[in-house]
Amino acid sequence: MKSKIVCYFSASQSDQPIIYRLVKDFDLILNILKADINxxxxxxxxxxxxxxxKQYDAGVKYLKNLGVGVEPLSATVVWHEDLxxxxxxxxxxxxxxxxxxxxxxxxxxxxxxxxxxxxxxxxCCPTNAIKMLFNIREAx
Numbered sequence: 001m002k003s004k005i006v007c008y009f010s011a012s013q014s015d016q017p018i019i020y021r022l023v024k025d026f027d028l029i030l031n032i033l034k035a036d037i038n039x040x041x042x043x044x045x046x047x048x049x050x051x052x053x054k055q056y057d058a059g060v061k062y063l064k065n066l067g068v069g070v071e072p073l074s075a076t077v078v079w080h081e082d083l084x085x086x087x088x089x090x091x092x093x094x095x096x097x098x099x100x101x102x103x104x105x106x107x108x109x110x111x112x113x114x115x116x117x118x119x120x121x122x123x124c125c126p127t128n129a130i131k132m133l134f135n136i137r138e139a140x
Contacts, residue, residue: 002050004033005060006134008069011041018066019045026059027051033073034134046073046134075117075134079110083129090121090130099130 009018014037022028028051037043049056063070079099086108090099098114099121101107121130 001053001056002048003056004046004048004073004075006069006071006073007045007047007063008071009037009041009043009045010067013066013068014041014043016066018063018068021062022049022059026055026062028055028059073134075132076112077110077115077117077119077121078131078133079112080129080131081110083127084108084125085127085129087126089124089126093120093124095120 019030019032022030028049031048031050032045033048034046035043049059051059060070077098086106088101088106088108091097091101091108094100095118096114096116098111098116100109100111102109117132119132122132
């Protein structure tokens with residue numbers, strides 16, 4: 001099983017070896033996609049979690065038992081056409097052609113319906129016209 005989740009931490013939880021326990025005790029593969037901890041040590045962590053369903057469910061239960069808020073990730077890619085300089089870099093990185101260049105006009109376009117939110121386009125844009133927005137609530 002492979003899923004992306006958002007975990008919300010309180011100050012008391014951020015000092016615990018939670019990620020270590022998910023890997024060591026539940027044999028899960030974790031990829032940290034985004035993290036933000038404020039000066040009060042509250043924040044969130046966006047994780048891609050992979051492992052057998054039984055271990056995945058046990059790991060999520062462990063988080064919830066600690067009082068960590070756990071929600072499925074809801075993210076989207078936004079293309080700011082007004083910031084785009086039509087350099088054409090992003091279509092070459094897009095595996096689904098959500099970002100596409102019309103060869104007759106050499107203009108880039110974006111179709112959000114085709115986007116799988118892989119993030120491949122984010123680092124190649126010289127003007128940061130492409131952003132990934134997470135549906136993240138305020139930290140607890």
